[in-house]
Amino acid sequence: MSGIYLDNAATTPMAKEVIEVMTNAMQTTFGNASSTHQFGRSARMVLDDSRKVIADSIHAKESEIIFTSGGTESDNMAIMQTAIQRKSLGKHLITSAVEHQAILKSMKYLESIGFEVTYLPVNEDGVIDITDFKNALKDDTILVSIMMGNNETGSHMPIHEIGDILKDHQAWFHTDAVQAYGLLDIDVNVDHIDMLSTSAHKLNGPKFLGFLYKRDTIFSPPFIKGGEQEDKRRAGTENVPAIAGFAKAVSLVSDDEKKARQLKYQGFKKQIIAALEVNKIDFEINGTLSDDNLQHVFNIWIKGVQTEVLQTRLDLAGIAVSGGSACTAGNLEPSHVLIAMYGENSPRVTESIRLSFGKDNTDEEIAVFVTQLVRIVGRLKK
Incomplete structure (x- = not known):
């Protein structure tokens, strides 16, 4: 298709290297990664290798990566699971007024069933004020979800400062890194991030695929019920060819x-x-x-x-x-x-x-x- 494409924050074209990896995997690695025969074991090996590439990209453990259908599911999973799991510790959540709709609509739903949400304002640079954040934080706050970088203005939030404040607080820290992943260096340990969402199609990978990083010291019940895939944390047969393509896209950056x-x-x-x-x-x-x-x-x-x-x-x-x-x-x-x-x-x-x-x-x-x-x-x- 001819023309000039300047809408890459919406989606990116798949890299030719990604297409090659996915095409090969679709032809040769079609087994179910949960099967114990040789076809399943071959798929499992691709799945495990891809998980390691992706975990290394944010300095996480392989066991902390949960493959999902994309950023929206990852955001929903992080927010809904946390609210349900931790409501006995409090019902207060904090986010910003400029989050993606996957965050804002999840928060609105939680408000409708009795949770309290603080929506932090932003300045004309599109960034929250750390003083506002400190003032909003309560003893019964159970989750903070602040995006890493904004999808409409590119504004970079003070993620490290937020993580540093929360490291000794009961609240779990989630960041939507859908736009930032693949452009910024991310270290979930340095920034004290508990959960992080991404989407493969934002960095020249396949659509309908992403991952949720969840620190292995935190636990919550599966958001999607069914089989025991993803170490019992996300049901559904893994899309091994797409995941292999995702890993290839990550390796290119x-x-x-x-x-x-x-x-x-x-x-x-x-x-x-x-x-x-x-x-x-x-x-x-x-x-x-x-x-x-x-x-x-x-x-x-x-x-x-x-x-x-x-x-x-x-x-x-x-x-x-x-x-x-x-x-x-x-x-x-x-x-x-x-x-x-x-x-x-x-x-x-x-x-x-x-x-x-x-x-x-x-x-x-x-x-x-x-x-x-x-x-x-x-x-x-x-």
């Missing part, structure tokens, strides 16, 4: 590659900003250009131009961008992230677009995008 991609995406941002300034486009950045951010996400307020109109015109020009999270793109409600940052009456919430870069994007593509953006905005302003 070494520490050096992560740094290279972050620098590459930072360069794209500078290229776009310079071109917009030269062409006197009236714009502002939503969030911050901090070096600590997820550099693949870039949210821009194009003043006086409606999001839907600009997005449609760019699409007609063969360029894919978004107005926010793909998980809420089907409705006409403005971004809850931008509302939390700037207020519901800010024009930013209806005049902003999100660009998200991927490993295959080039400087030439960014130059074409900016040329088309300047042309379209110029015509719309006239």
